[in-house]
Amino acid sequence: MPTLVLLRHGQSQWNLENRFTGWVDVNLTSEGEAQATRGGELIKAEGIEIDKAFTSVLTRAIRTCNLALEAAGQSFVPVVKDWRLNERHYGGLTGLDKAETAAKHGEDQVKIWRRSYDVPPPPLESGSAYDFKGDRRYAGADLPDTESLKTTLDRVMPFWTGDIVPALKAGDTVLVAAHGNSIRAVLKSLFDLSEEAILEVEVPTGNPLVVKLDDNLKPVSAKYLDTARANPLPTIG
Numbered sequence: 174m175p176t177l178v179l180l181r182h183g184q185s186q187w188n189l190e191n192r193f194t195g196w197v198d199v200n201l202t203s204e205g206e207a208q209a210t211r212g213g214e215l216i217k218a219e220g221i222e223i224d225k226a227f228t229s230v231l232t233r234a235i236r237t238c239n240l241a242l243e244a245a246g247q248s249f250v251p252v253v254k255d256w257r258l259n260e261r262h263y264g265g266l267t268g269l270d271k272a273e274t275a276a277k278h279g280e281d282q283v284k285i286w287r288r289s290y291d292v293p294p295p296p297l298e299s300g301s302a303y304d305f306k307g308d309r310r311y312a313g314a315d316l317p318d319t320e321s322l323k324t325t326l327d328r329v330m331p332f333w334t335g336d337i338v339p340a341l342k343a344g345d346t347v348l349v350a351a352h353g354n355s356i357r358a359v360l361k362s363l364f365d366l367s368e369e370a371i372l373e374v375e376v377p378t379g380n381p382l383v384v385k386l387d388d389n390l391k392p393v394s395a396k397y398l399d400t401a402r403a404n405p406l407p408t409i410g
């Protein structure tokens with residue numbers, strides 16, 4: 174039975190500081206490192222043997238992947254890194270304080286930017302310090318200057334279908350160490366969630382979500398391994 178383990182990166186420095194992060198390559202906090210390690214220990218305790226891992230090109234997800242695999246005693250597992258698993262690009266909000274932005278633009282507007290399905294934040298201004306166009310990890314990619322959850326899903330899905338699905342169809346147990354919104358994109362597709370339903374799904378940091386799949390890659394069960402830090406999951410069936 175194919176098994177998918179979805180792991181949002183552990184707490185990052187900007188999660189802690191409550192700043193819009195997106196593609197900025199901030200590192201894990203010590204709490205985030207501990208969450209990633211604990212995630213790996215739980216994977217081991219569950220007897221899960223990972224065959225292949227996928228992560229983004231952002232340090233917080235890569236380190237979460239590595240720390241979890243190490244704690245699970247499975248550092249040898251091959252890891253594929255791809256920018257299409259990056260966090261949603263936060264456009265012109267990147268780097269801003271979430272509370273200050275809410276005070277300036279109103280809670281309702283910030284909620285729309287953060288949790289509407291298809292309303293992107295304002296685009297990144299050209300010349301911004303957070304322009305990633307010259308960054309060689311994105312060489313050749315058609316880079317966005319902002320993303321909604323919908324457009325995040327549009328770039329995650331080709332990678333999901335082209336790279337992750339074949340591994341699952343081959344019967345592999347797959348770890349995807351990624352970000353809140355790239356994981357939500359996967360969950361929307363996997364659980365066939367409506368645009369409204371996916372907005373209610375919040376994935377906790379560093380808590381492995383184990384999804385067992387049938388041969389058609391329909392979920393048959395889903396559970397967080399750290400039950401004390403679990404959030405509600407979509408209904409199956």
Ligand SMILES: O=C(O)[C@@H](CO)OP(=O)(O)O
Pocket residue numbers: 188192193194195196260261263287353354
């Ligand atoms: O800042 C971000 O990049 C994301 C994830 O931390 O935040 P949000 O909760 O608004 O999706």
